[in-house]
Amino acid sequence: MKIYAAALCTFAALASTPASSQQLSPAEQRIVAEVKANSAAALGLLERSVNINSGTMNHAGVREVGALFRKELDQLGFATRWIDMPKEMQRAGHLLATRTGTQGKRVLMLGHLDTVFELDSPVQKWKLNGDRVSGQGVSDMKGGNVVMIEALRALHRTGALDNTNIAVMFTGDEESAGEPKAVSRGDMVALARQSDVALAFEGTVLDQDGRATATVGRRSSSGFELQVTGKQGHSSGIFGERAGYGAVYEAARILDGFRQQVVEPDLTFNPGLILGGTAVSHDEQGSRGTAFGKTNVIANTVTVKGDLRYLDSTQRDRAHARMRAIAADSLPGTSASISFHESYPPMAVTPGNLKVLELFSQASNDAGLGPVAAVPAGLRGAGDIQFAAPHVDSLDGIGATGSGAHSPSEDLELASIERAAIRTAIMLYRLTR
Template sequence: MPSDPLKLPFDVDEMLCGLRPWIETESPTFDAAAVNRMMDLVQHDLATLGARVERIPGRRGLGDSVRATMPHPRAGEGGILLLGHMDTVHPIGTLSTLPFRREGDICYGPGLMDMKGGNYVYLDALRKILQAGIETPLPVTVLFTPDEEIGTPSTRDLIEAEAKRHKYILVPEPACPDGSAVIGRYAIARFNLTARGTPSHASWALSEGRSAIAEMARKVAEIEGFTTDDCSFSVGVIHGGQWVNCVSSTCDAEVLSMAKTQDLLEEGVQRMLDLNGGDDAVRLEVRRGVTRPLWQEGQPGTMAMLDVARGIASEIGFDLPACSAGGGSDGNFTGALGLATLDSIGVRGKGLHTLTEHIEVASLEERAKLAAALFCRLGR
C-alpha cells in the first residue's frame, strides 16, 4: 500500500455506495429517533475502523452524539478533532421527492451536501490511511453531533470541551460556492417571538378582536426592514391561529440575524428586544435564543492550517481560496475560542437546504485526498 496519502486508492463508486445508506437514513434535527438511527450507522462504520466509540446521550429531546477515538499509539491524547453534524433540515419523507441518485457528474440527496458528504469523505480518508498502515503524526478524534441545524443548543458545551483538548479542528462543512474554505464566520443570533391578541368571533364580533397574526405580519415587515449589507434579519418560521372563524389570539415566529461584527450583532439584538411591548389588546414578546459567536478571520493557528491545506490542494491540482463567511457552523464555537479551525473543507455542490441539494461527484476524490493529507501532515 502507498505511504503517500495523495496516492491512496480512493474510489468514487465505492464512496457513493457507502454514502447511500447515510443519505437514505433521513435525520431531521427535531426527530431524535431518526437522528439516532443515523448515529447507529455512524457508530457501526467507526467501529469497523477499529475506533473506540462512545455514544453520548442526547439532551432536551434531541438526538445522541458519537465520539470516536481512532487507533493510534497515543490514542486519547489531544491532536486533530474531526467535527461534524449528522442532523439535516429535511423532514422525513423528503426522499420521495429528492431521492439519492447519480446523474452523470452530479449526485442528489437530502443532507448529501450539508454535511453527510463531507463527513463521509473524511471518514473514508481515515479508513484508507488505516488500511495502508500509515501512522498520522497526531492522534485523531471524531465527534458527530445531532443539532447543528438549530444552532447547537444541546451540544455546544460538549463541542467546546472536546475542542479545547486538540491542536487542530477540521470541519468538513460544504465548500463555499467558489470552492473556498472558511477561516472566519459571522456572528449569529436567533429569536423567538410571540404575538398575543384579543380573540373574538371572526364574523359576529370581528371588531371586538385584535389579531395576533395581523400584529405579527406588521412586525415581519419591520424586522426584515432592519437588514443592511452588514447585518441581516430573516423571519424563517411563523405559526398562528387555530380556527378560521376566530380572530387569532397567538402567533409565533422565529427570526435569524447574522452580523459581520459582534458589535453589529449586539446592536441588532437590542433592536429586536426593543420590539417588546404593546397594549392590553395586542402585545409582542421577543425572547433571545441561541447565539453563535463571531469567529474573527486571521487567527495565526488557522492561517497556518490554511497554508498546509493550500499546499496540498496545489499538489492535487486545484486552488483553495479562503474567506470569512455568513451561515453559522460549529466552527463558530471553536474559532471563537481561538483554536486553529479550518471549516468548509468538505464536498462541493449546490442547493443545500433545498429540494435540489446535490454534490459534484468529482469533489469526493478531491476532498478525500485533501483530508488524507491533512491528517498525515498536520503536526508533522
C-alpha cells in the same frame, strides 16, 4: 472587525492566483494513492448512508446512520461511543470517536448524521445522474461525512494515524439542535477546548470561476422579540391626543426604523412573524399564532418575532443598542420592549482561522487541486462549527461539492468526494506530524 475583513480580502486575493506547488513527500503520495484506490468503495458507503432516512426527528434512522459510520471508525482504530441526549430533549444523540496520541496537533473533526428530510419526505433517496447523484442529505452532509472517513482511512492504511490525537464527532441534530444547547452542544464545546484545530465538513462552495472555497467565518443565528402596546379605543380617535397611534403603527415605525438605521455589512434582521390586534396569542413550539381585532377598534397589542444575524459580538452589541433605542422612542399613546435570545454564536473571522485556511489551501495546491479561497462570511448560515470556533482555530465548508441543499433537487458531484478527501488527508497528515 475591520482588521479581520482586511485580512480576509488579502488572503482571498492571494488565493485567487496559483501558488507555487511544493512536491508531495513520498508519504503524502502514498496517502493520495490510497484515497484514489478506495474511491469506488467510498461512493458505496455514501449510497448506503443516503438510503437510510435520517431526518432529525427520525431517531432510529439517525442512530442507524451513526452505526454505519461507527463501524468504519472502529475499523480505523478509534474508540467510539454513542452519546445519548436526555429523553425530554427528543433528539437521537451523537457519535463520538477518538484516538489518543502525543504527536502533532490535536484535531477535532465535525460532521452530522441528520438531514432536513423526515421519514415521510417524498424526496427520493439515491439516484445517479451521470457524474452527479441526488438524494436525501447527499450534499448536506452525508457527502462530507464520507470525505472524513476516506481521509482517515487513507492515513490509517499508510500508518499515519499512529500516535495521533484526533476526535471525530457526528451530531444527530445539526438541522434542528436540541434545547438547551448547553446540553446538546456541551460535549462539542468540551472537545473544542481540548483541541488545537477544528475542521467541519459542510459542503464546499465553488466560486464564480469554479474554484474551491472554505469557510473562515459564519454569522450568528439569534433572534429578537418585540412587544408593543397601545391604547384600545374607537378607530375614529386614531392619531388624536387621547388615543395616540395604536400598537400597529408603533410596531411599523419601529421595524422601519430598524430597516433604515441599523445598517452594517453582513448584519441582517428579519421580522418573520407579526401578530397584532386587541387579542393576540402565540404558540412558541408551533411557531404560529392567532390575532383578533376589528377595523373600527384601535389595536392595543402587537407581537413580532424576528431573526438577527451578525459576525461578531462587537457588531451584535452595536445592533442591540441601536434597536433598543429605536424601540424606546415611542409614538404618543404607545410603548414597546425588545428582548434578544442567542441560538448559535458567531464564528468570527480570526487570524487563526485564516492561518488554518492557508495550510488547507497549500495542501490542496500541492496535490495539484489548486488553491482554496475564503467564502465571504456573510454568505453562510449557521452550523455546528460555531460552537467550537470561540475556543479553537477553525475551518468549515471543506466537504464535498453539491447544490440544492434542503430541497428536492439536492445533489452532489461524485468526483468531489475524492478531491476533498485528498485535501483533507494531506492537511491532517501535516497537522499531526
